[in-house]
Amino acid sequence: MAGQTLYDKLWQQHVVESRDDGTALIYIDRHLLHEVTSPQAFEGLRLAGRKPWRLDANLAVPDHNVPTDSAERSGGVDGIVDPVSRLQVKTLDDNCGDFNIVEIPINDRRQGIVHVVGPEQGATLPGMTVVCGDSHTSTHGALGALAHGIGTSEVEHVLATQCLITRKMKNMLVRVDGKLQPGVSAKDVALAVIGRIGTAGGTGYAIEFGGEAVRGLTMEGRMTLCNMSIEAGARMGMIAVDDITIDYVRGRTYAPRGELWEQAVAAWRELHSDADAEFDTVIELRGEDIQPQVTWGTSPEMVLPVGGTVPDPEAQPTATAKEAVRRALEYMGLSAGQKITDIRPDRVFIGSCTNSRIEDLRAAADVVRGKKVAASIKQALVVPGSGEVKAQAEAEGLDRVFIDAGMEWREPGCSMCLAMNADKLGAGEHCASTSNRNFEGRQGFGGRTHLVSPAMAAAAAVAGHFVDVRTFAEDAQ
Amino acid sequence: MKAFTVHSGLAAPMDRANVDTDLIIPKQFLKSIKRSGFGPNLFDELRYLDEGQPGQDCSGRPLNPQFPLNLPRYAGASVLLARENFGCGSSREHAPWALEDYGFRCIIAPSFADIFFNNCFKNGVLPIALPAETVDSLFQAMYASEGYTLEIDLPEQVIRTPEGETIAFEVESFRKHCLLNGLDDIGLTLESADAIRAFEAQYRQRAPWLFGSIC
The missing domain is CATH 3.30.499.10 (Aconitase, domain 3)
Known part of the structure; x- marks a missing residue:
């Protein structure tokens, strides 16, 4: 068996x-x-x-x-x-x-x-x-x-x-072998997976993410990746327990202590797929192949590497796909063949349950440190995921980095990810957003969302247009 | 929950793939603490030309004349024909609440997102997944014939078309049972209360760190 x-x-x-x-x-x-x-x-x-x-x-x-x-x-x-x-x-x-x-x-x-x-x-x-x-x-x-x-x-x-x-779901393994390039983050992996299997690719499955590139992620990165399982259609995504998991949990407020901790850790060490486990579906990606990703449309699967150009509806294989691309381009105010790097966001949002943890804020701060947000950007919001994240970021001086760059440092909450509070896009505005959904109207009535990683959002804030954060960082040196 | 047995109703189109629950009911209406009253805001951003606000009287708002549900021929529709991956995205149960409140009892599509599919059954709305070609032929027949009415027979698990065709569909037996009888599944689960308690007692031995930490 x-x-x-x-x-x-x-x-x-x-x-x-x-x-x-x-x-x-x-x-x-x-x-x-x-x-x-x-x-x-x-x-x-x-x-x-x-x-x-x-x-x-x-x-x-x-x-x-x-x-x-x-x-x-x-x-x-x-x-x-x-x-x-x-x-x-x-x-x-x-x-x-x-x-x-x-x-x-x-x-x-x-x-x-x-x-x-x-x-x-x-x-x-x-x-x-x-x-x-x-x-x-x-x-x-x-x-x-x-x-x-x-x-x-x-x-x-x-x-x-x-x-x-x-009812039990089927098993899907998404394995990312090899190593991620510098400047490529868990968010890019998530978007690349969705680009590969589509927003319904994981429907009916529980996804397990594995492979060297996944094991190399911090807990923050792993949460980003599992967070977006639902954008791939899977209700759940998971990653095997290892030392990184256990080191993360140790000492947290509601985590077990003393003898109970030892007992728990012994049980948690078993939480991985057996070597001979069989998956119903296996998806394989190479970490080295994953580029920084930017969505151009109104579904997370409408995503491209930053070096790409907006697709042509006529080049799509089916009538439904042609219509979907045509409609997305119309809503987004983009035209076929346009370079991703020519898209100019009006606002930047760094936050959400996908990308508002300390590592995300550090990555964004590293990009904007000592620089200024482009004059064409109306607003660049940085919304920490919790009061604890906020306090940690302030202890590291990240709030000053953002404020000095011309960004707004906010109180924790879901904010512009779904715009249920006052933080929202105006009609027709483009946003470089570290959130998880680029659906029509998601970030505000008529708003146009481009999903990216925190480093990519920060780079777009400074450049005034999307830019490959890998070369952007080099240029800055 | 309203029981669902045999339902006969006018079909209307939602002719695009990957309709997400944000599109079905936009976020500003999720601020309601009620379970009802979402019908006027179903597909709000497609249905109206302005931005809707919670609590607003929708009767005076400018309608989008292009949107099918605003056409007289689809007035009173209760069966929605849709495309692949209907109901993707957010888990908001406000989506089936809005569909049900508008008057939809059945949604037919090639595929549904898991959470939405599950939420429908809790609200007396029957989602039916059929092969894409079958759904497409229903779309074509509906477009070709005004007043296109489908009969959904849950006990027999068939759809009857005006042309006299019958199309069989699958539904899980437990879900069918709950829908047919309009059952609250909390009551059914509580019939297993002893089993839950027994599980809990042995589980507490096995994983004591999972109990009592938050209080």
């Missing part, structure tokens, strides 16, 4: 009941909540007279609606100007209070984007099943966890039963 994949092991360890119809009841170790997808779930519990099954499995934090402007932020929940956003954040506070769920509130130093906060606090650990009413829950798979997004009905289901009714 073939060995087990990492996903097989995680699945097997959490099956409460297997049913004849192929579904199973799966136990959930950690449930993260935020203000947008939880109010209706709490309301459902109330209407049915139900209580949370296990309080200590839950952790809540507001992130989507919170203002990132420090003046507005200083007023806490009551200071949120938009009354609809204020009510939603307040509702999370009230629900957590009513149901005794631990919440990290808006102006707590630990507050931040739920997918930054979970690992940072040790609230998400290797071997766990982790769910949240947010598709980027795949992020936590970087720790060797089975982590995926759920809808609000399932948020209610997990609160009430500590379980999910689900």
Whole structure:
């Protein structure tokens, strides 16, 4: 019999009941909540007279609606100007209070984007099943966890039963062999994978990322990669536990200590695919081949190396593809054959659950240090992923680097990734964004998003147009 | 949840691939703490020419005359024909809430994104995946004939076309059972409460570090 994949092991360890119809009841170790997808779930519990099954499995934090402007932020929940956003954040506070769920509130130093906060606090650990009413829950798979997004009905289901009714996915291995070039980051790997398999390529699969280039990533980089599994269609992405994982988890607030730590580490060491494990699909990339990536269209699969040119709709193989490219170019205000490096962003956004961790901010700061944002850039926002990231960045002086370059240093939250707060694009504006989705209107009505790595966003901010950060860095020397 | 048995309804097109949930219901409407009332903002950015705001009365907003759902021939549609990878992106359940609130009970497409597909079943909306050629022929027949109505028979797992054709479809048995009876699956899971408790007791022995850290 073939060995087990990492996903097989995680699945097997959490099956409460297997049913004849192929579904199973799966136990959930950690449930993260935020203000947008939880109010209706709490309301459902109330209407049915139900209580949370296990309080200590839950952790809540507001992130989507919170203002990132420090003046507005200083007023806490009551200071949120938009009354609809204020009510939603307040509702999370009230629900957590009513149901005794631990919440990290808006102006707590630990507050931040739920997918930054979970690992940072040790609230998400290797071997766990982790769910949240947010598709980027795949992020936590970087720790060797089975982590995926759920809808609000399932948020209610997990609160009430500590379980999910689900069905096992197929196994996909995405192996990136070799080494990444300097200036090429986990974000570029994620976009290159999506460019290869498409936004539905991972549908029905759990992805495991492996290979030398993946093992060489820091935990921050691994989280970036797993975060964007959903943009490849896979609900979950994961990476085997190794020393990098364990060193990251050690000493975090909610991580085990003492004897429990030793016991946990022994179990976590088993969290890798067996050498003879079989995957349903294997995708192989060479690390050396991956170039800095820039999306040009309205789907993350519409992506090219920075040296590329915008595609021609007529060159597409099918009528649907022709129409999709034509429509994307029209929305994006681009023409076939245009060089990626000729695209001029109006705004720059460095942040989001994909790229707002300390390593991301360091990479961006390294590019802009001692330079100025181009005059054509209306705004360059840097939004740290959490209060802890913000404090660390300030201790390293990164805030000064950004401010001196003409960028804005903000308070933590989801911000312009999905523009539920005041941070948004105007119609027709192009944005060099380190976020995860370039859908129509995602960053603001009529806004035009180009997904890039933090270093690429920073380079575009300085140059005023997209530029290959590898040569940009050399030119600067 | 509304039960779904046999549904007969007018078909309407959403004729593009990779329709994401941001497009189905834009983010500003996610600020609502309710589960209903999203119908007027379904496909907001395609349907109207202006930028919609939460809580706004949509009746006076300028409609996009090009958008199919604004055409008289598709008024009252309850079956949506769509293309590959429908519902990709964000996990927001507001997407099926908006579709259901608008009046759609069934979505037919060659493929769906996993989370969206799952969310539909929780809300009395039946997503049906059919081969791309079959979906394409339904699109062509719908475009060719105004008032194109499909009958979706969940107990029999068939779609009946006006031409008298029957198209079989797959649906997982547990999901079918819940839809047919309009069942709340939390209640069903709680019937396994003893099994959950038993699992938890042995799991606590096996992985004690997973319990009690957050309190």
